[in-house]
Amino acid sequence: MSLPRIAVDAMGGDEGVRVMVEGAALARRSHDKFKFLLVGDQARIEAALEDHPNMRGASEILHCDDVISGDEQPTRAIRRAKTTSMGLAVNAVKEGAAGAAVSAGNTGALMAISKIALRTMPGIDRPALAALMPTLEPHDVVMLDLGANTEADARNLLQFAVMGAAYSRIVNGFEKPVVRLLNIGTEEIKGTDALRDAAAHLTAASAKNEGGLALQFDGFVESDKINRGETHVVVTDGFSGNIALKAIEGSARFVTDLLKQAFTSSLRSKIGFLVSRPATELLRHHLDPNNHNGAVFLGLNGVVVKSHGSANAKGVAHAVTVAARLLEDKLTERIAHDLNELGAAALKENGNGTAPGSEALA
Amino acid sequence: MSLPRIAVDAMGGDEGVRVMVEGAALARRSHDKFKFLLVGDQARIEAALEDHPNMRGASEILHCDDVISGDEQPTRAIRRAKTTSMGLAVNAVKEGAAGAAVSAGNTGALMAISKIALRTMPGIDRPALAALMPTLEPHDVVMLDLGANTEADARNLLQFAVMGAAYSRIVNGFEKPVVRLLNIGTEEIKGTDALRDAAAHLTAASAKNEGGLALQFDGFVESDKINRGETHVVVTDGFSGNIALKAIEGSARFVTDLLKQAFTSSLRSKIGFLVSRPATELLRHHLDPNNHNGAVFLGLNGVVVKSHGSANAKGVAHAVTVAARLLEDKLTERIAHDLNELGAAALKENGNGTAPGSEALA
Known part of the structure; x- marks a missing residue:
């Protein structure tokens, strides 16, 4: 081909x-x-x-x-x-x-x-920006939206879930990625109405269509678990997603800066650093944003990949490869198909951001 | 006394x-x-x-x-x-x-x-939960709200700013703590209406009352800068604050877990670890939540300090000492005084969460 x-x-x-x-x-x-x-x-x-x-x-x-x-x-x-x-x-x-x-x-x-x-693809109200982040596992976690939309209603969140799952399947090869909604607690009563409605609809859709659904919805996740690797797709609005992404980046840099300070604080620690260099190189490699480069605008009639402004050639190569895989695996067609399976179209027609059937689940 | x-x-x-x-x-x-x-x-x-x-x-x-x-x-x-x-x-x-x-x-x-x-103290609409977090500098950063209120309007944010600054002054000894609003960009047009209105009011109040104001307002801060130490008080709603706090905690744990994996990956790295132990102990000490323990419910008629559920005796001692300092330095009276200086009472009477005079600044 x-x-x-x-x-x-x-x-x-x-x-x-x-x-x-x-x-x-x-x-x-x-x-x-x-x-x-x-x-x-x-x-x-x-x-x-x-x-x-x-x-x-x-x-x-x-x-x-x-x-x-x-x-x-x-x-x-x-x-x-x-x-x-x-x-x-x-x-x-x-x-x-x-x-x-x-x-x-x-x-x-x-x-x-x-x-x-x-333009936005049929069935999607708003495109979203999705990125890859490192985890303790060999695969990356997909998080979206990261800032394309400051706010998101339940319908937007559902569409983000479908788009993020399609991205995760293509990039990480999961057949049914584990999808969770970012929240400030894991109990059903936590968070905003939009989050609770989106969760109710995803739970109902999972129960109805366990075989056909291209994702496993597993409730809420708190932001301290994003990098554990147990969740494959973290879905949130653009404000919270941007806050979480940058907090993770800033905190990782903070810890590595402290580590540098510590390693250069004495002759002994400098020697220790030299001896353990292969180990700290492993860490550096794992955290290097160039190895996770390639944020994607999902929900458009076409594939657009954003490479980090400061990415090196390896980072650009990663972003180019992500673009090629999304093309090869027909991202847009997959999203259209999965939206249909989820019945997100029904939610769309409902028009008020409330999941049909969520009353029954409440 | x-x-x-x-x-x-x-x-x-x-x-x-x-x-x-x-x-x-x-x-x-x-x-x-x-x-x-x-x-x-x-x-x-x-x-x-x-x-x-x-x-x-x-x-x-x-x-x-x-x-x-x-x-x-x-x-x-x-x-x-x-x-x-x-x-x-x-x-x-x-x-x-x-x-x-x-x-x-x-x-x-x-x-x-x-x-x-x-009960909530006069002039405060909603209490907030504030915590201390480590930075690259010797002082901690105060962040609030961390989950007491899922949403916050401009008036709430202003009151949080005053309360957080009072906390920072007492705990870290700054005369005029640098206060910033958490946002997804630093340009004036970024974020929600509540953030822009709160920023406009704080800017206007700073210009009007530079001498008397017990804080320096310096616009927006993004979540990757929380731990740099340049901002003394980070103000946000409870949802975003909780997301940012846990993302920072989770990311720090993620990096230290990776570091442990790396240090135990070979005999050489184990030796390097032993040699550089004093350095990594310094890091551990700096990040140890027990050294930053003591979240405070601000805005009540009385001082209530929340110690981490898993804090050790050192952590509890830190929380007890925070409580004693807030008592000694009359936290509640300071907040009442500072609210007055900020003219937050005027904003309160306005009643719609819009800063008076913010039109003129727009």
């Missing part, structure tokens, strides 16, 4: 053209069927390509010299979609010139441009 | 009477003016006291043999306030038999019992 090519915004991100091209080349070393549309300044892309003979014949350049800046307002970015590398990369997906787009640029601008160019 | 005694719920928490009494005795070793009302089973308290001659003459026992369980519903706990160690400890504050209460029991029950017995 030939894979549609991947449009890479070569100009977005802090690291510039060289790292984006190197990342694409690195991904291609493991997957030689990958093909690319590299969007950005032709001369700089050509210069970067010279170091990567494995990209010859596998990449086309779409020239443009304008770039969306890191702090550009989404409203302004939208107006500049036709002349910027980010806008043209997403547009290539809309026009069918590429199957997926990868950008390391401004998240808000990428979301806004993608929503307008690709 | 003689300090009012501290009522200790000797029966709450996972560790039982012995640890609560040992904790009180440990606190008294550094502060010999502390006096206690120990509430719980007389025989067990007397047995525990035998190991601590420094408690002789400094403690009275209030006997009761009933205890609020860890999973008891707040509504049931309220009905049992007159017969349980937690209820009687809080009641002692209400009756003036003690100045403050410390309990390691069920948080929800302690909040409910405290609200009913002590």
Whole structure:
């Protein structure tokens, strides 16, 4: 099967053209069927390509010299979609010139441009941003929404559950990912009405359709358990998800900073550090965001992957590979199919965010 | 000055009477003016006291043999306030038999019992739960609300800011603690209406009353910066606060678990671990929740401190010392005074959660 090519915004991100091209080349070393549309300044892309003979014949350049800046307002970015590398990369997906787009640029601008160019898929009210995070287990956990929507009602949360499960199945290979709603306690009475309604509907759907449902719903999860690995998909609104994601990142950095301080506090500890370096390298590898890079805008008519602004070539390669797998495994079609199984369409028609049948379960 | 005694719920928490009494005795070793009302089973308290001659003459026992369980519903706990160690400890504050209460029991029950017995102080609409967390700096950061209120409007957030700043001043000794609102970005347009309104009011109040205001408001903070130490008080609603707190705890545990795995993965790393033990002990000490123990219900007519359910004697001693300092420094009176300075009373009268003058600032 030939894979549609991947449009890479070569100009977005802090690291510039060289790292984006190197990342694409690195991904291609493991997957030689990958093909690319590299969007950005032709001369700089050509210069970067010279170091990567494995990209010859596998990449086309779409020239443009304008770039969306890191702090550009989404409203302004939208107006500049036709002349910027980010806008043209997403547009290539809309026009069918590429199957997926990868950008390391401004998240808000990428979301806004993608929503307008690709539009929300049928059955989804609002797209969501989903990311991968490390766990104690070999697999990553998927968390969404991470900030595309400040608030979410029960219907949004259900749709996020379906989209997140599809992402987890493709990236981590689970047949029925364990899905939980992020809450401040695990008892049924905890949290907001939206959370309780979403939980009631997911529980009812699981009971009715145990065989066909593409996820296992298992109630609420608290944020101290996100990284344990027992939950495969953590579903929440964009405000709480953003708070949880950044709290986890900040706390991990805090502990590793303390560790560095401790290891350099005496000669003895410096020696201990050198001796145990292979162990701390293991830790560093496990926590390295480049090994978990590739947040995805789920719920659009097309695949758009956001690479960390500061990702290195390995990180870009990871994001490109995520995009390719989502394409290959037909993410959008899977979501459409699973939404149907969940009966989320019925919830949608209900229109008030309350799960049908949730009264009976209360 | 003689300090009012501290009522200790000797029966709450996972560790039982012995640890609560040992904790009180440990606190008294550094502060010999502390006096206690120990509430719980007389025989067990007397047995525990035998190991601590420094408690002789400094403690009275209030006997009761009933205890609020860890999973008891707040509504049931309220009905049992007159017969349980937690209820009687809080009641002692209400009756003036003690100045403050410390309990390691069920948080929800302690909040409910405290609200009913002590009532919310004038000028405060809703009490909040505030805790201390470690930072890269020598001082702790205060974060509130951590779950007393699932939602918070602008007026609640302002009151939390005042209460958290008073707590930070007393515990960390800052004259004007740096206060920030937790948000998903630092730009003015980010977040909910409640956050933007609260920010506008705090900004206006700071400009008007720079000299008199007992805090420095400095806009929004994202959750990855909570532990950096640049912010002294992080203000948020109970849902987001609980998500952030537990995400930080879970992530710190995740990293230290990975570190343990790494250090035991080979003989070499085990040796490195032994050599660098003093360094990793420093880290353990810094992260040990017992050194930051003592969450406080702010906004009540009286001081109630929640000790971690699993705190050891050192942790209990820390919570007891926090309670004593809040008493000594007249927490409640400070909050009343600072509320006035902020003009939060005006916001209260406005009644719709919108900051007066926020239109002018928009």
